[in-house]
Amino acid sequence: MLLSLVIPVYNEEEALPSLLRALRPVLDGLGCEYEILFVDDGSRDGTRLLLDAEAAADPRVKVLGFSRNFGHQAAITAGLDFAAGDAVVVMDADLQDPPALLPEMVALYERGYDVVSAQRVDREGESVFKRGTAALFYGLMQRAVDERLRPQVGDFRLFSRAAVVALRGFREQHRFLRGLVAWLGLKEAILPFRRPPRVAGTTKYPAWKMARFAWTAVSSFSALPLKLSLGGGLLLSGLGLAYSVFVVYETVVLGTTVRGWSSLVCLQLLFSGATLTAVGLVGDYVARIYEEVKGRPLYVVSEAVNVAAYVAPPARGLRVVARQQDAAWVAGVEPAGRCPR
Numbered sequence: 001m002l003l004s005l006v007i008p009v010y011n012e013e014e015a016l017p018s019l020l021r022a023l024r025p026v027l028d029g030l031g032c033e034y035e036i037l038f039v040d041d042g043s044r045d046g047t048r049l050l051l052d053a054e055a056a057a058d059p060r061v062k063v064l065g066f067s068r069n070f071g072h073q074a075a076i077t078a079g080l081d082f083a084a085g086d087a088v089v090v091m092d093a094d095l096q097d098p099p100a101l102l103p104e105m106v107a108l109y110e111r112g113y114d115v116v117s118a119q120r121v122d123r124e125g126e127s128v129f130k131r132g133t134a135a136l137f138y139g140l141m142q143r144a145v146d147e148r149l150r151p152q153v154g155d156f157r158l159f160s161r162a163a164v165v166a167l168r169g170f171r172e173q174h175r176f177l178r179g180l181v182a183w184l185g186l187k188e189a190i191l192p193f194r195r196p197p198r199v200a201g202t203t204k205y206p207a208w209k210m211a212r213f214a215w216t217a218v219s220s221f222s223a224l225p226l227k228l229s230l231g232g233g234l235l236l237s238g239l240g241l242a243y244s245v246f247v248v249y250e251t252v253v254l255g256t257t258v259r260g261w262s263s264l265v266c267l268q269l270l271f272s273g274a275t276l277t278a279v280g281l282v283g284d285y286v287a288r289i290y291e292e293v294k295g296r297p298l299y300v301v302s303e304a305v306n307v308a309a310y311v312a313p314p315a316r317g318l319r320v321v322a323r324q325q326d327a328a329w330v331a332g333v334e335p336a337g338r339c340p341r
Ligand code: UDP
Pocket: 007, 008, 009, 010, 011, 012, 041, 069, 070, 071, 072, 075, 091, 092, 093, 094, 096, 198, 202, 203, 204, 205
Protein backbone atom coordinates (compact mmCIF):
# COMPACT_ATOMS: atom_id res chain seq x y z
CA MET A 1 0.00 0.00 0.00
CA LEU A 2 1.16 3.51 -0.86
CA LEU A 3 0.30 6.30 1.58
CA SER A 4 0.35 9.88 0.30
CA LEU A 5 0.67 12.83 2.61
CA VAL A 6 -0.60 16.07 1.15
CA ILE A 7 0.77 19.13 2.94
CA PRO A 8 -0.16 22.65 1.81
CA VAL A 9 2.54 25.14 2.73
CA TYR A 10 2.58 28.90 2.64
CA ASN A 11 5.59 30.71 4.10
CA GLU A 12 6.37 27.88 6.49
CA GLU A 13 10.19 28.01 6.59
CA GLU A 14 10.10 28.16 10.38
CA ALA A 15 7.83 25.14 10.84
CA LEU A 16 9.15 22.85 8.08
CA PRO A 17 12.31 21.51 9.78
CA SER A 18 10.32 20.44 12.87
CA LEU A 19 7.61 18.95 10.67
CA LEU A 20 10.06 16.81 8.71
CA ARG A 21 11.82 15.71 11.89
CA ALA A 22 8.52 14.61 13.40
CA LEU A 23 7.17 12.96 10.25
CA ARG A 24 10.05 10.69 9.29
CA PRO A 25 10.06 8.29 12.27
CA VAL A 26 6.28 7.92 12.16
CA LEU A 27 6.22 7.24 8.41
CA ASP A 28 9.17 4.86 8.58
CA GLY A 29 7.44 3.01 11.42
CA LEU A 30 4.25 2.50 9.40
CA GLY A 31 5.84 -0.20 7.30
CA CYS A 32 4.16 0.89 4.07
CA GLU A 33 5.44 2.85 1.14
CA TYR A 34 4.84 6.57 1.32
CA GLU A 35 5.19 9.86 -0.52
CA ILE A 36 5.05 13.35 0.92
CA LEU A 37 3.50 15.77 -1.53
CA PHE A 38 4.11 19.37 -0.56
CA VAL A 39 2.02 21.97 -2.31
CA ASP A 40 3.81 25.28 -2.13
CA ASP A 41 1.06 27.87 -2.28
CA GLY A 42 3.26 30.68 -3.61
CA SER A 43 5.52 31.07 -0.58
CA ARG A 44 7.78 34.09 -0.55
CA ASP A 45 10.20 32.99 2.16
CA GLY A 46 12.75 30.17 2.18
CA THR A 47 10.09 27.42 2.00
CA ARG A 48 10.89 26.44 -1.61
CA LEU A 49 14.62 26.13 -0.92
CA LEU A 50 13.95 23.82 2.02
CA LEU A 51 11.48 21.72 0.04
CA ASP A 52 13.73 21.47 -3.03
CA ALA A 53 16.66 20.34 -0.88
CA GLU A 54 14.48 17.71 0.76
CA ALA A 55 13.13 16.53 -2.61
CA ALA A 56 16.64 16.30 -4.07
CA ALA A 57 17.70 14.03 -1.21
CA ASP A 58 14.63 11.80 -1.25
CA PRO A 59 12.48 11.04 -4.32
CA ARG A 60 9.54 10.28 -2.04
CA VAL A 61 9.35 13.97 -1.24
CA LYS A 62 7.43 15.67 -4.04
CA VAL A 63 6.79 19.33 -4.58
CA LEU A 64 4.14 21.16 -6.59
CA GLY A 65 4.88 24.86 -6.78
CA PHE A 66 2.02 27.27 -7.48
CA SER A 67 2.71 30.34 -9.59
CA ARG A 68 1.20 32.51 -6.82
CA ASN A 69 -0.86 32.19 -3.64
CA PHE A 70 -4.13 30.44 -4.54
CA GLY A 71 -5.23 29.68 -0.99
CA HIS A 72 -5.27 26.73 1.37
CA GLN A 73 -8.28 24.98 -0.22
CA ALA A 74 -6.80 25.21 -3.73
CA ALA A 75 -3.52 23.79 -2.42
CA ILE A 76 -5.31 20.81 -0.88
CA THR A 77 -7.20 20.32 -4.15
CA ALA A 78 -3.95 20.19 -6.12
CA GLY A 79 -2.52 17.72 -3.61
CA LEU A 80 -5.54 15.45 -4.02
CA ASP A 81 -5.32 15.78 -7.82
CA PHE A 82 -1.72 14.62 -7.94
CA ALA A 83 -1.43 12.24 -5.00
CA ALA A 84 -0.76 8.69 -6.17
CA GLY A 85 -1.51 6.88 -2.91
CA ASP A 86 -4.09 4.21 -2.12
CA ALA A 87 -4.85 6.37 0.90
CA VAL A 88 -4.20 10.11 1.11
CA VAL A 89 -3.82 12.11 4.32
CA VAL A 90 -4.16 15.89 4.22
CA MET A 91 -2.35 17.69 7.03
CA ASP A 92 -1.11 21.17 7.94
CA ALA A 93 2.57 22.01 7.94
CA ASP A 94 2.68 23.48 11.44
CA LEU A 95 2.38 20.23 13.45
CA GLN A 96 -1.08 21.23 14.68
CA ASP A 97 -2.14 17.98 13.03
CA PRO A 98 0.04 15.50 14.96
CA PRO A 99 1.80 12.85 12.83
CA ALA A 100 1.42 10.50 15.80
CA LEU A 101 -2.19 10.00 14.67
CA LEU A 102 -1.16 8.53 11.31
CA PRO A 103 -0.87 4.86 12.39
CA GLU A 104 -4.38 4.95 13.84
CA MET A 105 -5.76 6.65 10.75
CA VAL A 106 -4.19 4.02 8.51
CA ALA A 107 -5.52 1.25 10.78
CA LEU A 108 -9.05 2.64 10.42
CA TYR A 109 -8.58 2.89 6.65
CA GLU A 110 -7.54 -0.75 6.60
CA ARG A 111 -10.74 -1.58 8.46
CA GLY A 112 -12.67 -0.23 5.50
CA TYR A 113 -13.38 3.44 6.18
CA ASP A 114 -13.26 5.76 3.18
CA VAL A 115 -12.79 8.87 5.28
CA VAL A 116 -11.00 9.08 8.63
CA SER A 117 -11.51 12.49 10.22
CA ALA A 118 -9.48 13.81 13.11
CA GLN A 119 -11.69 15.72 15.50
CA ARG A 120 -10.30 18.47 17.73
CA VAL A 121 -11.53 17.84 21.24
CA ASP A 122 -9.20 20.41 22.72
CA ARG A 123 -7.42 23.35 21.18
CA GLU A 124 -4.40 24.20 23.28
CA GLY A 125 -2.71 27.51 22.71
CA GLU A 126 -5.39 28.97 20.46
CA SER A 127 -6.84 32.33 21.39
CA VAL A 128 -10.26 32.65 22.99
CA PHE A 129 -11.28 34.54 19.84
CA LYS A 130 -10.23 31.65 17.56
CA ARG A 131 -11.94 29.04 19.72
CA GLY A 132 -15.09 31.16 20.04
CA THR A 133 -15.39 31.88 16.33
CA ALA A 134 -14.66 28.22 15.53
CA ALA A 135 -17.42 27.04 17.88
CA LEU A 136 -19.83 29.58 16.37
CA PHE A 137 -18.81 28.54 12.87
CA TYR A 138 -19.32 24.81 13.35
CA GLY A 139 -22.61 25.35 15.21
CA LEU A 140 -23.98 27.64 12.50
CA MET A 141 -22.77 25.46 9.64
CA GLN A 142 -24.26 22.32 11.07
CA ARG A 143 -27.66 23.80 11.83
CA ALA A 144 -28.08 26.05 8.86
CA VAL A 145 -26.09 24.44 6.09
CA ASP A 146 -25.55 20.72 6.38
CA GLU A 147 -26.24 18.57 9.41
CA ARG A 148 -23.78 15.98 8.09
CA LEU A 149 -20.89 18.36 8.79
CA ARG A 150 -18.83 17.06 11.69
CA PRO A 151 -18.18 19.58 14.45
CA GLN A 152 -14.54 20.45 15.15
CA VAL A 153 -13.30 18.48 12.14
CA GLY A 154 -10.86 20.43 10.00
CA ASP A 155 -8.97 19.32 6.94
CA PHE A 156 -6.80 16.78 8.79
CA ARG A 157 -8.29 13.67 7.23
CA LEU A 158 -7.44 10.44 5.52
CA PHE A 159 -9.20 9.66 2.24
CA SER A 160 -9.33 6.33 0.47
CA ARG A 161 -8.56 6.24 -3.24
CA ALA A 162 -12.31 6.06 -3.92
CA ALA A 163 -12.93 9.18 -1.84
CA VAL A 164 -10.08 11.01 -3.60
CA VAL A 165 -11.42 10.11 -7.03
CA ALA A 166 -14.87 11.31 -5.96
CA LEU A 167 -13.44 14.57 -4.59
CA ARG A 168 -11.60 15.23 -7.85
CA GLY A 169 -14.99 15.49 -9.49
CA PHE A 170 -15.80 18.73 -7.65
CA ARG A 171 -14.29 21.62 -9.55
CA GLU A 172 -16.10 24.57 -8.01
CA GLN A 173 -14.12 27.77 -7.56
CA HIS A 174 -15.38 28.62 -4.09
CA ARG A 175 -14.34 25.57 -2.22
CA PHE A 176 -15.25 24.35 1.21
CA LEU A 177 -13.74 20.89 1.22
CA ARG A 178 -15.29 19.84 4.52
CA GLY A 179 -18.71 20.48 3.04
CA LEU A 180 -17.86 18.44 -0.05
CA VAL A 181 -16.75 15.54 2.14
CA ALA A 182 -20.01 15.74 4.10
CA TRP A 183 -21.94 15.89 0.83
CA LEU A 184 -20.28 12.68 -0.41
CA GLY A 185 -21.63 10.80 2.60
CA LEU A 186 -18.95 8.09 2.50
CA LYS A 187 -18.26 5.74 5.38
CA GLU A 188 -16.45 7.91 7.92
CA ALA A 189 -14.57 7.22 11.14
CA ILE A 190 -13.94 9.94 13.72
CA LEU A 191 -10.67 10.07 15.58
CA PRO A 192 -10.59 12.53 18.51
CA PHE A 193 -7.34 14.35 19.29
CA ARG A 194 -5.99 17.28 21.25
CA ARG A 195 -4.85 20.02 18.92
CA PRO A 196 -1.46 21.37 19.98
CA PRO A 197 -0.38 24.95 19.28
CA ARG A 198 1.51 25.81 16.09
CA VAL A 199 5.15 24.65 16.37
CA ALA A 200 6.69 27.79 14.83
CA GLY A 201 5.78 30.78 12.71
CA THR A 202 2.44 32.55 12.69
CA THR A 203 -1.02 31.60 11.49
CA LYS A 204 -1.67 32.09 7.79
CA TYR A 205 -5.36 32.52 8.53
CA PRO A 206 -5.88 36.04 9.91
CA ALA A 207 -9.41 37.02 11.01
CA TRP A 208 -10.40 38.46 7.61
CA LYS A 209 -9.37 35.26 5.80
CA MET A 210 -11.34 33.21 8.33
CA ALA A 211 -14.41 35.40 7.80
CA ARG A 212 -14.08 35.05 4.03
CA PHE A 213 -13.70 31.28 4.38
CA ALA A 214 -16.79 31.09 6.59
CA TRP A 215 -18.78 33.07 4.05
CA THR A 216 -17.57 30.76 1.24
CA ALA A 217 -18.70 27.81 3.34
CA VAL A 218 -22.16 29.24 3.89
CA SER A 219 -22.76 30.59 0.40
CA SER A 220 -21.41 27.56 -1.47
CA PHE A 221 -23.67 25.18 0.39
CA SER A 222 -26.82 27.09 1.09
CA ALA A 223 -29.23 29.71 -0.13
CA LEU A 224 -30.23 30.32 3.49
CA PRO A 225 -28.90 33.92 3.57
CA LEU A 226 -31.08 34.73 0.53
CA LYS A 227 -34.11 33.20 2.23
CA LEU A 228 -33.33 35.11 5.43
CA SER A 229 -33.08 38.37 3.52
CA LEU A 230 -36.36 37.59 1.77
CA GLY A 231 -37.95 36.85 5.16
CA GLY A 232 -36.48 40.03 6.67
CA GLY A 233 -37.68 42.05 3.67
CA LEU A 234 -41.19 40.65 4.00
CA LEU A 235 -41.22 41.35 7.73
CA LEU A 236 -40.11 44.95 7.21
CA SER A 237 -42.67 45.46 4.45
CA GLY A 238 -45.35 44.11 6.81
CA LEU A 239 -44.26 46.50 9.53
CA GLY A 240 -44.19 49.38 7.02
CA LEU A 241 -47.72 48.52 5.86
CA ALA A 242 -49.03 48.32 9.43
CA TYR A 243 -47.43 51.65 10.27
CA SER A 244 -48.93 53.26 7.16
CA VAL A 245 -52.38 52.03 8.18
CA PHE A 246 -51.79 53.48 11.64
CA VAL A 247 -50.73 56.84 10.19
CA VAL A 248 -53.83 56.99 7.99
CA TYR A 249 -55.99 56.19 11.04
CA GLU A 250 -54.18 58.90 13.02
CA THR A 251 -54.75 61.50 10.32
CA VAL A 252 -58.29 60.68 9.24
CA VAL A 253 -59.97 59.42 12.42
CA LEU A 254 -58.06 61.03 15.25
CA GLY A 255 -57.37 64.15 13.22
CA THR A 256 -53.92 64.63 14.68
CA THR A 257 -51.30 66.01 12.36
CA VAL A 258 -48.40 63.89 11.28
CA ARG A 259 -45.53 64.39 13.66
CA GLY A 260 -41.90 63.51 13.81
CA TRP A 261 -39.64 63.81 10.80
CA SER A 262 -37.01 61.92 12.74
CA SER A 263 -39.08 58.73 12.87
CA LEU A 264 -39.56 59.08 9.12
CA VAL A 265 -35.83 59.37 8.57
CA CYS A 266 -35.22 56.34 10.81
CA LEU A 267 -37.73 54.29 8.88
CA GLN A 268 -36.29 55.45 5.58
CA LEU A 269 -32.78 54.43 6.67
CA LEU A 270 -34.02 51.10 7.97
CA PHE A 271 -35.81 50.24 4.76
CA SER A 272 -33.09 51.37 2.39
CA GLY A 273 -30.55 49.52 4.54
CA ALA A 274 -32.58 46.35 4.32
CA THR A 275 -33.04 46.76 0.57
CA LEU A 276 -29.36 47.38 -0.05
CA THR A 277 -28.37 44.41 2.09
CA ALA A 278 -30.71 42.14 0.18
CA VAL A 279 -29.48 43.44 -3.17
CA GLY A 280 -25.86 43.06 -2.02
CA LEU A 281 -26.52 39.50 -0.97
CA VAL A 282 -28.05 38.62 -4.31
CA GLY A 283 -25.14 40.39 -5.96
CA ASP A 284 -22.68 38.25 -4.04
CA TYR A 285 -24.34 35.06 -5.21
CA VAL A 286 -24.49 36.35 -8.78
CA ALA A 287 -20.78 37.19 -8.62
CA ARG A 288 -20.06 33.66 -7.45
CA ILE A 289 -22.13 32.22 -10.30
CA TYR A 290 -20.20 34.47 -12.68
CA GLU A 291 -16.90 33.14 -11.38
CA GLU A 292 -18.08 29.53 -11.69
CA VAL A 293 -19.34 30.11 -15.23
CA LYS A 294 -15.94 31.38 -16.32
CA GLY A 295 -14.65 27.92 -15.43
CA ARG A 296 -11.09 28.99 -14.78
CA PRO A 297 -8.56 26.49 -13.48
CA LEU A 298 -8.39 26.26 -9.70
CA TYR A 299 -4.65 26.74 -9.56
CA VAL A 300 -1.60 27.06 -11.74
CA VAL A 301 1.38 24.81 -11.15
CA SER A 302 4.55 26.47 -12.34
CA GLU A 303 7.07 23.96 -11.05
CA ALA A 304 7.01 20.34 -10.02
CA VAL A 305 9.69 18.14 -8.47
CA ASN A 306 9.51 14.32 -8.35
CA VAL A 307 5.86 14.36 -9.41
CA ALA A 308 5.20 11.41 -11.71
CA ALA A 309 2.31 12.98 -13.60
CA TYR A 310 4.46 15.91 -14.60
CA VAL A 311 5.04 16.27 -18.34
CA ALA A 312 8.44 17.41 -19.48
CA PRO A 313 8.32 21.05 -20.50
CA PRO A 314 8.37 21.80 -24.22
CA ALA A 315 11.70 22.80 -25.65
CA ARG A 316 10.94 26.47 -25.82
CA GLY A 317 8.23 29.01 -25.33
CA LEU A 318 5.31 28.95 -22.99
CA ARG A 319 2.66 26.29 -23.13
CA VAL A 320 -0.31 25.86 -20.90
CA VAL A 321 -1.01 22.18 -20.55
CA ALA A 322 -4.38 21.11 -19.26
CA ARG A 323 -3.68 18.27 -16.86
CA GLN A 324 -5.65 16.37 -14.28
CA GLN A 325 -9.19 17.65 -14.69
CA ASP A 326 -9.00 21.37 -15.36
CA ALA A 327 -5.90 22.27 -13.44
CA ALA A 328 -3.61 24.45 -15.47
CA TRP A 329 0.03 23.71 -15.82
CA VAL A 330 2.38 26.31 -17.06
CA ALA A 331 5.35 24.32 -18.09
CA GLY A 332 8.65 25.27 -19.58
CA VAL A 333 8.75 29.01 -19.33
CA GLU A 334 11.95 29.15 -21.32
CA PRO A 335 13.19 32.23 -23.10
CA ALA A 336 12.70 31.76 -26.83
CA GLY A 337 16.11 33.25 -27.56
CA ARG A 338 17.09 36.35 -29.48
CA CYS A 339 15.80 37.20 -32.92
CA PRO A 340 18.46 36.62 -35.55
CA ARG A 341 19.43 39.85 -37.27
N1 UDP B 1 -1.84 27.60 3.94
C1 UDP B 1 -1.75 27.61 2.56
N2 UDP B 1 -2.20 28.71 1.88
C2 UDP B 1 -2.73 29.81 2.51
C3 UDP B 1 -2.85 29.77 3.92
C4 UDP B 1 -2.41 28.65 4.60
O1 UDP B 1 -1.29 26.65 1.96
O2 UDP B 1 -3.09 30.78 1.82
C5 UDP B 1 -1.38 26.42 4.69
C6 UDP B 1 -0.43 26.70 5.83
O3 UDP B 1 0.93 26.75 5.40
C7 UDP B 1 -0.69 25.54 6.77
C8 UDP B 1 -2.17 25.26 6.54
O4 UDP B 1 -2.50 25.83 5.29
O5 UDP B 1 0.06 24.40 6.43
C9 UDP B 1 -3.06 25.83 7.64
O6 UDP B 1 -2.75 27.16 7.88
P1 UDP B 1 -2.57 27.76 9.35
O7 UDP B 1 -1.86 26.76 10.22
O8 UDP B 1 -1.92 29.10 9.24
O9 UDP B 1 -4.09 27.92 9.79
P2 UDP B 1 -4.66 27.79 11.28
O10 UDP B 1 -4.22 26.46 11.81
O11 UDP B 1 -4.07 28.92 12.06
O12 UDP B 1 -6.15 27.91 11.10
